[in-house]
Amino acid sequence: MALTTLAAVNAALPGQVVPITKSTTGGGAGNWYGLWALAGSPVGALPSSGLSGNVPTSATAGGVPFVNPTAPALTYLARVTGSGIGATSAQSTYFSIYDRLWQNSGLSSTLITAQTVNSVALTRPDALGAGVEAWWQVYAAMGAGTPTVTLSYTDQDGTAGNSASSGALGSAMAIRLAGQFTLAAGDTGVRSIQSWTASATFTSGTIGLVLRRHVAAFALLNVSLVTQLDAVALGLPRVYDSACLEVMMNPATGFNVGPNLALSLVQG
Amino acid sequence: MAITTLDGLIAAFGVEGWSVLKAGFTPQAVGSFTSLWTTAGVPGAGGNSASGVAGDVPTSATAGAFPFTNPTAPALSYLARLAANATTAGQLLVYDRLWQQSGLSATLTSAQTVNSVALTRPDALGADAEAWWQIYTVMGAGATGPTIVYTDQDGTATQTATLPGFAATAAAGRTIPFALAAGDTGVRSIQSYTNGATLTSGTFGLIIRRFVAATWVSIVGCGVTLDAIQLGLPRVYDSACLELLWMANAASATTVSGNIALAQG
Numbered sequence: 001m002a003l004t005t006l007a008a009v010n011a012a013l014p015g016q017v018v019p020i021t022k023s024t025t026g027g028g029a030g031n032w033y034g035l036w037a038l039a040g041s042p043v044g045a046l047p048s049s050g051l052s053g054n055v056p057t058s059a060t061a062g063g064v065p066f067v068n069p070t071a072p073a074l075t076y077l078a079r080v081t082g083s084g085i086g087a088t089s090a091q092s093t094y095f096s097i098y099d100r101l102w103q104n105s106g107l108s109s110t111l112i113t114a115q116t117v118n119s120v121a122l123t124r125p126d127a128l129g130a131g132v133e134a135w136w137q138v139y140a141a142m143g144a145g146t147p148t149v150t151l152s153y154t155d156q157d158g159t160a161g162n163s164a165s166s167g168a169l170g171s172a173m174a175i176r177l178a179g180q181f182t183l184a185a186g187d188t189g190v191r192s193i194q195s196w197t198a199s200a201t202f203t204s205g206t207i208g209l210v211l212r213r214h215v216a217a218f219a220l221l222n223v224s225l226v227t228q229l230d231a232v233a234l235g236l237p238r239v240y241d242s243a244c245l246e247v248m249m250n251p252a253t254g255f256n257v258g259p260n261l262a263l264s265l266v267q268g
Numbered sequence: 269m270a271i272t273t274l275d276g277l278i279a280a281f282g283v284e285g286w287s288v289l290k291a292g293f294t295p296q297a298v299g300s301f302t303s304l305w306t307t308a309g310v311p312g313a314g315g316n317s318a319s320g321v322a323g324d325v326p327t328s329a330t331a332g333a334f335p336f337t338n339p340t341a342p343a344l345s346y347l348a349r350l351a352a353n354a355t356t357a358g359q360l361l362v363y364d365r366l367w368q369q370s371g372l373s374a375t376l377t378s379a380q381t382v383n384s385v386a387l388t389r390p391d392a393l394g395a396d397a398e399a400w401w402q403i404y405t406v407m408g409a410g411a412t413g414p415t416i417v418y419t420d421q422d423g424t425a426t427q428t429a430t431l432p433g434f435a436a437t438a439a440a441g442r443t444i445p446f447a448l449a450a451g452d453t454g455v456r457s458i459q460s461y462t463n464g465a466t467l468t469s470g471t472f473g474l475i476i477r478r479f480v481a482a483t484w485v486s487i488v489g490c491g492v493t494l495d496a497i498q499l500g501l502p503r504v505y506d507s508a509c510l511e512l513l514w515m516a517n518a519a520s521a522t523t524v525s526g527n528i529a530l531a532q533g
Binding site: 002003004005006007029030031032093094096131133156174180182183184185186187188214217218219221229231232233234235236237250251252258 | 274275277278279284285286287289308309310312324331332335336337348351353354355361404431446487488489490491492493495496497513522523525526527529531
């Protein structure tokens with residue numbers, strides 16, 4: 001069964017209301033920041049699973065905990081309510097909710113030869129990788145290098161040996177900064193990653209790879225205003241069983257904010 | 269079947285969605301349109317047309333477009349969500365890039381034959397199809413805008429369109445819509461192109477586009493998400509070549525990020 005009518009969505013609300021609160025942080029306009037390990041609730045640990053990585057779930061520290069439905073019921077994000085913490089002016093910050101499908105650690109920040117990744121298989125909703133995005137993620141500030149990183153990956157159709165590019169990365173990238181790789185033309189997802197090659201040394205820092213699937217996006221206004229998106233505004237996105245929901249932020253320059261969210265997960 | 273009820277829309281949610289990231293482009297002027305077709309990011313950069321004066325019909329499989337899977341008939345595709353945030357204020361527009369071409373001279377002042385190949389989405393008739401001037405590399409100092417001779421949506425030939433927004437030394441990526449003859453609502457085909465005066469240098473092409481949707485960023489960091497109802501549930505035809513345009517409110521380096529999603533049913 002699935003939620004296919006407005007009446008069914010209404011009957012399923014409010015569902016499981018799960019909070020996300022992160023401390024105030026800022027960054028450069030137009031840049032994405034992963035709030036996985038930022039103080040607040042929930043707080044994730046830095047990945048330590050090595051190059052081939054692991055599949056975090058809703059039970060992983062940092063993932064938003066929720067209870068899976070009883071089959072055949074499914075889970076959807078039906079409402080987001082929130083405001084910005086620490087906002088000091090009539091600005092707002094843009095946030096996205098992602099399902100953190102896979103993460104790794106152990107990449108050298110100085111090697112300029114290919115580093116084998118051979119990511120473990122995805123699980124949500126399957127191992128195929130449709131709609132899956134590949135991201136780099138800074139865990140400790142990087143050095144002065146400005147390499148372009150190329151991934152060798154297998155796409156959503158199982159075609160191996162495709163190349164994805166980060167574009168030229170900036171010098172001294174800050175903690176939490178993240179960016180999406182551009183996939184080969186025509187590709188719509190990443191099934192697995194085989195290798196990482198940096199064109200130059202970063203000189204220092206800690207960086208990892210994350211595979212994510214987009215769930216929702218919205219702006220939060222300043223601290224005195226509450227934003228609410230309903231099921232239609234969100235597009236009633238599916239949240240797969242054991243999804244590891246995390247928050248990404250795209251701030252305005254010089255504007256420090258943290259999200260204070262309540263997600264309504266409905267099941268039916 | 270089509271999506272004709274709110275329940276039908278809810279049942280169709282979640283088919284396909286993509287992140288959007290177009291980084292570091294600089295609009296030439298406030299109020300100008302910039303095509304993000306060749307801007308690096310997600311989706312990856314497309315290439316300027318090299319198909320010659322008669323042009324070609326790009327699709328969702330063309331580099332630069334959002335790749336999506338057509339639904340199984342009789343289901344149709346609709347734009348169900350459009351979210352955008354940016355580092356400058358402006359408007360993000362989604363178009364279906366119906367036809368593109370290359371090979372026109374910037375210096376000839378006589379009519380240059382185009383005879384565009386037939387449109388395909390949703391048919392060859394051209395209802396609501398817009399003609400645009402697209403800069404591939406920066407233009408010279410020519411002071412007079414071009415004209416095109418076209419066939420309108422009803423099949424009336426030898427109509428003339430002008431370019432009232434023409435700007436000399438237009439920058440790469442800038443794109444300007446032609447003004448059609450009074451009463452016309454679309455372009456079925458383009459027969460010829462004529463420079464009003466020599467443009468002295470530069471490369472450019474003609475594009476035929478159909479508007480799909482638009483959202484905006486009023487304040488930096490204040491992204492806007494429009495849902496299916498706010499968008500008017502616009503139809504996305506099979507194999508549509510979805511392209512992003514930016515209407516600038518600042519002539520400074522801009523990065524756009526966001527999300528776009530389809531519903532099929």
